Amino acid sequence: MASLNDVVKIHQSLVKEWSSKSRNLQKCEDLLTKAKLAMISLTFLPTSHSEATKQELIIARDVLEIGVQCAVERQDIPAFERYMAQLKCYYNDYKGSQLPESAYQLQLLGLNLLALLAQNRVGEFHTELELLPPDAIHNNVYIKYPVALEQYLMEGSYNKIFLAKSSVPAVHYRFFVDLLLATIREEIGACMEKAYERMSADEVVRMLGLASKADLPAFVTKRGWTSDTQGYVLFPREKKVHHEEGVASLELTEQTIEYARELEMIV
Numbered sequence: 001m002a003s004l005n006d007v008v009k010i011h012q013s014l015v016k017e018w019s020s021k022s023r024n025l026q027k028c029e030d031l032l033t034k035a036k037l038a039m040i041s042l043t044f045l046p047t048s049h050s051e052a053t054k055q056e057l058i059i060a061r062d063v064l065e066i067g068v069q070c071a072v073e074r075q076d077i078p079a080f081e082r083y084m085a086q087l088k089c090y091y092n093d094y095k096g097s098q099l100p101e102s103a104y105q106l107q108l109l110g111l112n113l114l115a116l117l118a119q120n121r122v123g124e125f126h127t128e129l130e131l132l133p134p135d136a137i138h139n140n141v142y143i144k145y146p147v148a149l150e151q152y153l154m155e156g157s158y159n160k161i162f163l164a165k166s167s168v169p170a171v172h173y174r175f176f177v178d179l180l181l182a183t184i185r186e187e188i189g190a191c192m193e194k195a196y197e198r199m200s201a202d203e204v205v206r207m208l209g210l211a212s213k214a215d216l217p218a219f220v221t222k223r224g225w226t227s228d229t230q231g232y233v234l235f236p237r238e239k240k241v242h243h244e245e246g247v248a249s250l251e252l253t254e255q256t257i258e259y260a261r262e263l264e265m266i267v
Helices: 004-019 025-041 054-073 077-093 105-118 122-130 134-139 141-155 158-167 173-195 201-208 213-223 243-266
Strands: 198-200 232-234
Touching (some): 004 054, 054 105, 077 105, 122 141, 134 141, 141 158, 141 173, 173 201, 173 213, 201 232
16 A cells, blocks of 8 residues: 655656656556555545545645646546546635645646537536636636637637637647537538538638648548648548538538638738
């Protein structure tokens, strides 16, 4: 059975590796596994019936916070969700004098909101949002960011989401923003296929909010589109619908084009 001293040493090694500019993610993952096993053998985790000291709680919370961020860097969404589920116990069940608020609490809770939004789990997004204090929702940059993105989605203001990528409040938010943008681009692409037979490559780049024309070939291949020698992207003809069925898709596509033009003017 591990001792408190063993856990402290593992925690110190983990913090040192995680804080390194050239951190090794596999080494961090190995240290996280060792730390979790050691904590389970003591009283660190919320599943234990015995009381943990404030020092033990702080170490456990710190380990889980690193675990959340490490999972994002490894692009491991299931691991991210497991760490967040455990971490929220410390944020919600241990408050005030029992455990001082973590400097990373709102940042990681905001990251969790963004993760739910990126996976189209809107119901869970609102459930988690309701657990946060109103002041944080309206004034904290980490919470305001995913709340604003959700509003943009409801409005269909995709151009604002494309712009928001350049102003993420923390580096780990980029992973889930990219995931959200990928979903949006797939939806726009599906609408384009239904409304048009072809479109200029430049217009497609604008509509999809791609960083440059160099990013277009990969998306074209993924969607099963083709390109001609005149600079047009050709959509599969079998996917084109009759006019009556395509009115809504056409209107959405034209609205998206207008958003893209506004984006170009802003840039």
